[in-house]
Amino acid sequence: MANARxxxxxxxxxxxxxxxxxxxxxxxxxxxxxxGPSGCGKSTLLRLIAGLDPLSAGEVHIGGRRVDELSPxxxxxxxxxxxxxLYPHMTVRRNVEFPLQMRGMSKRDRRVRAEExxxxxxxxxxxxxxxxxxxxxxxxxxxxxxxxxxxxxxxxLDEPLSNLDARLRTNVRQHIRDVQRQLGVTTLYVTHxxxxxxxxxxxxxxxxxxxxxxxxxxxxxxxxxxxAFVAGFLGAPAMNLLPGTIxxxxxxxxxxxxxxxxxxxxxxxxxxxxxxxxIRPEAFASAQGGGGGAFVVHADPATIEALGSExxxxxxTGGRRVLIRVPGGVAADLPPFSAxxxxxxxxxxADGRRLxx
Amino acid sequence: MxxxxxxxxxxxxxxxxxxxxxxxxxxxxxxxxxxFAWPPTWVPHELTLSNxxxxxxxxxxxxxxxxxxxxxxxxxxxxxALSLPAAWLAARREEVGSRLDGVVxxxxxxxxxxxxxxxxxxxxxxxLYNDSSGAGLWLAHTLLGVPFAFLILRAAFRGxxxxxxxxxxxxxxxxxxxxxxxxLPLVRPSLGAAAMLVFLVSWDEFAYAxxxxxxxxxxxPLLFYLSAFGYPGLSSAVAVLMLVPAVVILLLLExxxxxxxxxxxxx
Ligand SMILES: Nc1ncnc2c1ncn2[C@@H]1O[C@H](COP(=O)(O)OP(=O)(O)O)[C@@H](O)[C@H]1O
Ligand SMILES: [Mg+2]
Numbered sequence: 140m141a142n143a144r145x146x147x148x149x150x151x152x153x154x155x156x157x158x159x160x161x162x163x164x165x166x167x168x169x170x171x172x173x174x175g176p177s178g179c180g181k182s183t184l185l186r187l188i189a190g191l192d193p194l195s196a197g198e199v200h201i202g203g204r205r206v207d208e209l210s211p212x213x214x215x216x217x218x219x220x221x222x223x224x225l226y227p228h229m230t231v232r233r234n235v236e237f238p239l240q241m242r243g244m245s246k247r248d249r250r251v252r253a254e255e256x257x258x259x260x261x262x263x264x265x266x267x268x269x270x271x272x273x274x275x276x277x278x279x280x281x282x283x284x285x286x287x288x289x290x291x292x293x294x295x296l297d298e299p300l301s302n303l304d305a306r307l308r309t310n311v312r313q314h315i316r317d318v319q320r321q322l323g324v325t326t327l328y329v330t331h332x333x334x335x336x337x338x339x340x341x342x343x344x345x346x347x348x349x350x351x352x353x354x355x356x357x358x359x360x361x362x363x364x365x366x367a368f369v370a371g372f373l374g375a376p377a378m379n380l381l382p383g384t385i386x387x388x389x390x391x392x393x394x395x396x397x398x399x400x401x402x403x404x405x406x407x408x409x410x411x412x413x414x415x416x417x418i419r420p421e422a423f424a425s426a427q428g429g430g431g432g433a434f435v436v437h438a439d440p441a442t443i444e445a446l447g448s449e450x451x452x453x454x455x456t457g458g459r460r461v462l463i464r465v466p467g468g469v470a471a472d473l474p475p476f477s478a479x480x481x482x483x484x485x486x487x488x489a490d491g492r493r494l495x496x
Numbered sequence: 497m498x499x500x501x502x503x504x505x506x507x508x509x510x511x512x513x514x515x516x517x518x519x520x521x522x523x524x525x526x527x528x529x530x531x532f533a534w535p536p537t538w539v540p541h542e543l544t545l546s547n548x549x550x551x552x553x554x555x556x557x558x559x560x561x562x563x564x565x566x567x568x569x570x571x572x573x574x575x576x577a578l579s580l581p582a583a584w585l586a587a588r589r590e591e592v593g594s595r596l597d598g599v600v601x602x603x604x605x606x607x608x609x610x611x612x613x614x615x616x617x618x619x620x621x622x623x624l625y626n627d628s629s630g631a632g633l634w635l636a637h638t639l640l641g642v643p644f645a646f647l648i649l650r651a652a653f654r655g656x657x658x659x660x661x662x663x664x665x666x667x668x669x670x671x672x673x674x675x676x677x678x679x680l681p682l683v684r685p686s687l688g689a690a691a692m693l694v695f696l697v698s699w700d701e702f703a704y705a706x707x708x709x710x711x712x713x714x715x716x717p718l719l720f721y722l723s724a725f726g727y728p729g730l731s732s733a734v735a736v737l738m739l740v741p742a743v744v745i746l747l748l749l750e751x752x753x754x755x756x757x758x759x760x761x762x763x
Contacts, residue, residue, distance in 0.1 A: 191662045211665040224663040228681045237677075241668035285667070 140325055141202025141215075141292040142167045143188070148197035150183050150349075157183040159349040161197070165293075168323040170316070172357070174336035174372070175346035181329035182221070184346075185295045188327070189216050202292050212241070217291035221298045223282040225270040231257075231281050232266040238289045256288045259318060276307045283315070287322065294319075296328045300335065312338065333373050337361065345369045363484075367491035370417045370484055376451065376462045379418045382488065385411030390480070392416055393457030398431035400480055410485055410494045417484035420451070420464035426477035433477040436461050440473055452476075517739070523732035524548070531728050547733035554730055555718045561737060564714040567630040568698040568741075571637040575694045576687070578638070579645035584679065586646070587653035600643040608640065612707040619708060626710045633714065636704040641694035648693070652686030653679065692745040699741060 143165040150158040158180040165171050173181055186192045188199055190211035199207040206214045217238070226234050235253040244252070257263045260280045270278055279299060286294060299315070300308045316339050319326050328339060336343045337357045345352040345360065345368070353365040357373070364370035370378045383392040385408055390397045399407055418434065426435050438452035445468060452463040454476070463476050485494040518538075523531045524547050526540040551557050586593035615636060619625040624632030656679055664674040680687070702716045709717070715738050722731035 186662075189662075189666055191665070211662070212668045212670060214666075216666060218663070218666050220659050220663060222657065222659055224657065224659040226660060226664075226678055237664070237669075238667035241664075241673065285663075289668075 140167055140290070140323060142169075143202075143293050143325060143327070144198075144200040145188070146198040146200070148184070148187055148199065149195045150180070150187055150192065151195045156349050158187065161346075161349075161351060163344060163351075163354065165325055165327060168325055169342070170319050170326045170328065170340045171342050171344060172336045172340035173327065173329040173344045173346055174333060175329075175331065175352075176372070177331055179346045180349040181331070181346060182297055183349075185218060185297050185327065185329060188293070189218050189295060190214050215292040216295060217286035217289065217293075218295040219279075219282045219286050219297065219299045221301060223270075223278050223302075225278055225281055225285070227270050230267050230269055231262060231273070234270070234281055235266075235284045235288050238285060242289065252288060253284075256284045259287075259321075260284045260314075275303055276311065279303060279311060280314075283318070287318070287324065290322070291324065294324045294326045296326070298330050298332075299328075300330070300332070315339065333375055336373065343373075345372060347372075363493070363496075364417070365493050367415055367417065367486040370486065370493075374419060376420045376464060378484070379420065379459075379461050380486070381416050381418070381459055381461070383414045383416040385414060390414075390416070392434055393459050393461075395434060395457065397434050397480060400432045403480060406495055407485065410487075413488050414494065415486040415488045415491070417486060418461070418478050418482065420462040422478040422482035423463045423465060423476040424478075425465070425470075426475040433479045434483075435475050435477040436463065437475050438463055438469075438473055443469065445469075520732050520735050520739070523728055524736040526729075528727075528729035531732075547729040548737075550727075551718075551722060551730040551733045554727065555721060556713070557718065557734070557737075560713050560715050560718045563630050563633075563709075563712055564699060564716075564738075567634050567637060567714060568695050570630075570634045571641055571698040572691050572694050574634070574638045575641035575645045576691060578642055579649050579690070580680075580687075582642075583646050583649035584653050584675070586650045587656075588658060593650065596646070600646055603639065604643050608701075609703040609707075612636075612703050615704070616707050625708060626712060628712050630709065630712065630714070632708050633704055636708060637698040637701055640701065640704075641697050644697060645690040645694050648686050648690040649683060652683035656682045689749055692749050696742060696745060699738070 143163075145161055145163045145165075148158060148161040149156070161180075161184060163171070173184060175181055183192070187194050187207075190206070190209060194207055197207070198205060201214060201216065206216075226237065229237065232250075232253060235256060236249045239249045239252060253266075254263065257266055260283055262277065262280050262284060265273060265277055265281070270281065273281065279302070282299070286296075296315075300311055303311060312335060315328075326340075328335070330336060336345075340357060342354060343357045343360050344354045347368050353360055353369045355365075360369060361373050364373065364378075367380055371380055381393055383390050385391075387408065388399060388404060390399055390407070423436070426433070436454040436456045438454045442451075442453040444451040447468075449464060449466050450469050452465075452469070454461045454463060465476070486492060487494055519536075522538075522540050525543050525545075527542055527544055527546065530537060530541060548557075582596060586596045616625060619632040622632075624635065627633075660678055660682070661674050664678045665671070669677060700716065701714075702720070705714045706717045706720070715734055719731050719734040719738065722734060
């Protein structure tokens with residue numbers, strides 16, 4: 140167990156940049172989730188930390204020791220690969236014992252330790268099987284067991300749930316979180332799944348095209364996204380991003396004049412005239428009596444997706460598709476929905492930067 | 497109906513291959529006059545081992561057998577020792593792979609018999625010509641065997657996901673341990689296949705064996721002499737000796753080529 144410091148870590152392939160000037164401090168025992176779309180450099184980041192690929196620039200420190208010149212086997216880093224990378228010719232037991240064996244642990248101790256970890260990950264009954272005789276979820280747990288068995292200084296996971304079906308994913312997600320909290324192992328977890336990003340870590344790093352977009356606790360990132368990319372990436376369904384124009388006392392949004400409340404007017408006017416307005420689907424509610432200071436949309440009945448616990452709808456407003464999410468069901472006559480200005484996020488249309496607090 | 501056609505075809509192919517094989521075995525085990533009997537007899541009337549003893553008297557058969565086995569085994573060892581690292585590197589580094597491809601193809605382009613003569617000249621200079629332990633022949637056979645083994649093993653290593661080797665390194669294995677504990681076991685069936693094919697390449701090789709050795713000959717040139725000088729019974733006896741490892745290898749190779757060792761590594 141240790142902290143990890145990444146300083147200006149950069150990876151170039153030819154003239155492309157897979158990871159650009161990435162810096163991050165991970166505290167001892169912290170669980171950090173890196174989230175971003177496919178191809179944004181997540182696997183690259185983990186491979187650089189693990190020493191599987193050389194850095195183009197920057198430094199990696201683990202437990203106060205600079206490791207970027209060390210070969211992978213001397214970094215004390217464990218990794219769960221997206222493909223699991225189990226040794227197919229070894230039984231589960233030998234897979235799990237392999238890291239201990241490579242460190243010269245005696246056969247007896249190895250066995251005891253492997254069985255402890257197997258217990259923790261509930262694979263005790265599978266120890267004498269080969270990986271080919273396991274289900275996807277079981278393989279996944281064996282991969283976790285093999286990585287955790289030697290109590291690494293830093294634990295890396297590359298989209299470990301992406302090959303599991305949805306139901307299993309929820310179980311394993313919680314299991315991974317419990318195991319991490321229980322062992323207190325410093326963890327860096329990468330995923331393209333925003334649910335995992337929101338629920339697993341102490342902090343989330345949002346990555347796009349190799350560049351860090353935001354580092355924050357997940358709920359902070361959800362509540363106050365640093366830019367339009369983060370706003371669109373975290374949260375499902377995604378935040379609506381609409382072009383708006385600020386006039387002296389109102390915001391024109393998708394052809395609609397939205398009055399600005401007195402409290403917000405002064406600051407919002409200063410950002411104008413052109414802004415990108417972000418409205419979360421869940422910011423909408425049935426409009427009661429109308430009134431100013433809100434964006435009102437009429438949902439298309441054909442788009443209703445009733446999930447029981449919530450309902451998803453869409454509206455084509457001023458040539459833009461706006462997603463709406465409300466708890467429970469909706470009335471048959473489908474009322475208009477409105478979102479108050481106080482729930483809006485404002486971004487600069489030029490560079491996507493968040494405007495205001 | 498279709499199935500019966502396939503079965504018939506299989507029998508036809510087997511027959512075409514097995515009839516001459518049977519004749520050779522029969523000829524080796526029956527007196528020479530029966531070989532020339534007309535119409536030919538399919539079932540031997542009289543069994544005898546006299547062809548084997550006759551061949552041993554006519555040519556240095558025991559020495560030839562020893563030399564053939566020795567050279568073939570040594571060739572397998574040296575060929576695999578050279579091919580394994582080269583094949584692994586070629587599978588993992590595309591730039592190395594494409595370069596080695598050229599070398600391998602070039603090595604197979606020239607007919608052996610054309611190379612045998614200049615090689616003999618070089619070996620005279622090096623003191624390897626007609627070496628009693630077959631050292632020169634061993635070197636020549638290694639040159640023949642490497643391209644085969646290289647291509648088989650490279651394909652095998654390509655089938656081993658690089659992530660398994662990455663995982664082993666992160667699990668604390670040195671590059672050598674990674675190779676021995678992970679990469680090598682996963683190409684074992686192909687390694688076995690390569691070893692057997694290289695054995696047969698050497699075992700069967702004629703041109704170098706004829707031109708690089710004079711008094712210490714392997715089995716193929718001995719067979720050639722017996723046959724060329726008109727002893728079908730004696731040469732059949734040598735041929736049967738030569739068939740034994742081929743049949744054994746055939747039986748060993750078949751299950752090795754079928755097994756799927758890589759199942760289960762991934763999702
Ligand atoms: N070996 C490589 N050679 C060239 N480009 C690569 C290589 N590995 C990754 N890349 C590029 O780097 C970028 C990031 O890749 P990766 O880290 O695998 O993304 P992610 O894991 O987030 O999906 C991609 O654009 C990819 O094409
Ligand atoms: Mg990836």
